[in-house]
Amino acid sequence: MQLTLTPDLRPPxxxxxxxxxxxxxxxxxxxxxxxxxxxxxxxxxLRSTGGFAVLTGxxxxxxTQWASESWSTPLRILIGVAAAVLVIDLAILNPRLVRWTRxxxxxxxxxxxxGRLLVxxxxxxxxxxxxxxxxxxxxxxxxxxxxxVIRGIGALPEIPPLSSDVADSLQSLLTRIAEPQGxx
Amino acid sequence: xxxLPIRQQxxxxxxxxxxxxxxxxxxxxxxRNSPWLMATSYLRDLKGLLPIGLILIGVLPxxxxxxxxxxxxxxxxxxxxxxxxxxLAVLTHAIDVSGDRIIFRQGWIFPIVRRGDRxxxxxxxxxxxxHLRPAGLASVSISFRGAAHPFMLAGVDRRVARRLExxxxxxxxxxxxxxxxxxxGAAYESDAVTPHMTPATAVDAAGDLGxxxxxxxxxxxxxxxxxxxxxxxxxxxxxxxELLGDxxxxxxxxxxxxxGPLAAAAVALAVVLGLTTAYLRLxxxxxxxERDGTWTVAYGVxxxxxxxxxxxxxxxxxxxxxxxxxxxxxxxxxISTADLAHATGTDHLRFPAFREARARELAQALTGxxxxxxxxxxxxxxxxxxxxxxxxxxxxxxxxxxxxxxxxGAVLLAFGSAVALLKLLSGxxxxxxxxxxxxxxxxxxxxxxxxxxxxxxxTVRRRLPSTQWGVATITAYPSRRxxxxxxxxxxxxxxxxxxxxxxxxxAGAPLGPPEQVADQHVDDQRVAxxxxx
Numbered sequence: 001m002q003l004t005l006t007p008d009l010r011p012p013x014x015x016x017x018x019x020x021x022x023x024x025x026x027x028x029x030x031x032x033x034x035x036x037x038x039x040x041x042x043x044x045x046l047r048s049t050g051g052f053a054v055l056t057g058x059x060x061x062x063x064t065q066w067a068s069e070s071w072s073t074p075l076r077i078l079i080g081v082a083a084a085v086l087v088i089d090l091a092i093l094n095p096r097l098v099r100w101t102r103x104x105x106x107x108x109x110x111x112x113x114x115g116r117l118l119v120x121x122x123x124x125x126x127x128x129x130x131x132x133x134x135x136x137x138x139x140x141x142x143x144x145x146x147x148x149v150i151r152g153i154g155a156l157p158e159i160p161p162l163s164s165d166v167a168d169s170l171q172s173l174l175t176r177i178a179e180p181q182g183x184x
Numbered sequence: 185x186x187x188l189p190i191r192q193q194x195x196x197x198x199x200x201x202x203x204x205x206x207x208x209x210x211x212x213x214x215x216r217n218s219p220w221l222m223a224t225s226y227l228r229d230l231k232g233l234l235p236i237g238l239i240l241i242g243v244l245p246x247x248x249x250x251x252x253x254x255x256x257x258x259x260x261x262x263x264x265x266x267x268x269x270x271x272l273a274v275l276t277h278a279i280d281v282s283g284d285r286i287i288f289r290q291g292w293i294f295p296i297v298r299r300g301d302r303x304x305x306x307x308x309x310x311x312x313x314x315h316l317r318p319a320g321l322a323s324v325s326i327s328f329r330g331a332a333h334p335f336m337l338a339g340v341d342r343r344v345a346r347r348l349e350x351x352x353x354x355x356x357x358x359x360x361x362x363x364x365x366x367x368x369g370a371a372y373e374s375d376a377v378t379p380h381m382t383p384a385t386a387v388d389a390a391g392d393l394g395x396x397x398x399x400x401x402x403x404x405x406x407x408x409x410x411x412x413x414x415x416x417x418x419x420x421x422x423x424x425x426e427l428l429g430d431x432x433x434x435x436x437x438x439x440x441x442x443x444g445p446l447a448a449a450a451v452a453l454a455v456v457l458g459l460t461t462a463y464l465r466l467x468x469x470x471x472x473x474e475r476d477g478t479w480t481v482a483y484g485v486x487x488x489x490x491x492x493x494x495x496x497x498x499x500x501x502x503x504x505x506x507x508x509x510x511x512x513x514x515x516x517x518x519i520s521t522a523d524l525a526h527a528t529g530t531d532h533l534r535f536p537a538f539r540e541a542r543a544r545e546l547a548q549a550l551t552g553x554x555x556x557x558x559x560x561x562x563x564x565x566x567x568x569x570x571x572x573x574x575x576x577x578x579x580x581x582x583x584x585x586x587x588x589x590x591x592x593g594a595v596l597l598a599f600g601s602a603v604a605l606l607k608l609l610s611g612x613x614x615x616x617x618x619x620x621x622x623x624x625x626x627x628x629x630x631x632x633x634x635x636x637x638x639x640x641x642x643t644v645r646r647r648l649p650s651t652q653w654g655v656a657t658i659t660a661y662p663s664r665r666x667x668x669x670x671x672x673x674x675x676x677x678x679x680x681x682x683x684x685x686x687x688x689x690x691a692g693a694p695l696g697p698p699e700q701v702a703d704q705h706v707d708d709q710r711v712a713x714x715x716x717x
Contacts, residue, residue, distance in 0.1 A: 123676040123679070128641035157644060
């Protein structure tokens, strides 16, 4: 058995570490992922921009069509705040997500470090995993990304999109070693 | 009364063999609800149907906008539902046991078939409520690991229920009873409140067959159990208050409830009702371990209940210490198994109060590991922790007129927030051996959870990027209620790997998760074994 050990699972501090290209190694017993592919930046950026566009459109529609004059200024301020959040998301938070995310899966444990503003560390006992689903929409297919959805007994934190080969390896590893947990 | 049938069917014949050999090594056993369940259900439903009938006859006709035919059809629908449900339960509900497979069938229009494996059974619960006992019936609930809903038959013959229980959770090595049909409530027919039945240590009762551990509360512990059961006391108090509130105006129309004698009578009645309710429900508690590793918990006077926990399924034990416990010198115990959810409206067995040493001994016996010997709970600290609760109660009582509804709501909200914050700040998790201990404080005292190694499933910690301190959440299963949220500086994987071999990192060794470090050591050892001549 060959294991690839990550020297330190703590995410690098943004100012100290440069942007990394995804490092991925997979064996039959372990999967290690350091960083996310740059396609995730595009995907997350498009998601943020799309959400901003929808929100701005609704607010502008409300300002011009339905709201009275007294509501015009607050709605303009709201649109400005949304634009500021979008800029911060694109410039700071999404790169953080790409840089901070690390995954280490072995026969017994699934470890995940991710986050944008706060660092979220997750450790899951693999026998507790019930299903491992892969989801891929048109945009993710275009960017060759897949989202791994792990379901256990209860809700687990969301895993950011991974490249297709990483997601396939992760699903193969986790589903092979999952054990039955009884009735569902 | 005629016993309910246990239908012994012939094993399935495998047509491909052609010589009559069976493909199923064990006979099939089918258990159905007794026809007497219908009569007992109607008896039980009278309690609920009476108020509904009064509403239909007395209240709804006063509401002019509801047409009379609607009320008639509504009443008929309620009546038909009450009549048909027990009939359907008798006709359609069944549990089949075939080898290691248990099949539960229910429903007629929309039939449901659920399957479970015997190895996944975590507990079997046999209840004998007051309305089933005259007919010699009992309800059976079979709980499985990972399943939210147990297989349940509402009314089978009590001997069949006990036989099913013995078949499902008892190990084959257990010697069968000579009679073949265990007597009803044999474990708790005798009064448990006797000193000679309260051994504090394990008793070797079966010679070479193994050890049998029994924990039956003595009189002091039973009194403490009654007094510290706040839920029942509160229910009794509420019932007493409502009763006096209805009766008092008839006796003394000009007397207000808050006036001295009547208020004292209400409190006294609440105490009496609370203690009586606790006595009827909890009297005769016995907790004992069978020789095959199963645990049995039996209790109750009117509604007799008997939980049999499969070996190794008691995954968590909770010890609560409140001000009353400190004064009485006891600890309240809660045993968590895989899933007793929806069987009796509770997924925990929470009743006995034991002396501290015995409570810890029982917790150790249930979790199968030695409990960490950490500092005990300070009595003074427990008493001081209740001061904010008393202040809040006195504030609500003294200022209830001036506070108004919003003021009372604000006080309750502030109190609840303070409790949550105190739990978060005071929560501590210690790992010792194969046991994880989670201790936290609230304004009701101290609560400790002892969770065995296999129960911790996942841990999440959220922290700021520049610090290691963050809020961690542990989710333990089968005790799915145990969600420990606390401040910590340790990595989450140090808790998920509870109970697994962890090696101390050597100098220069990679600092990875302990699981991987352990795996690496195992691999190194394998390589070394292969290289040796």
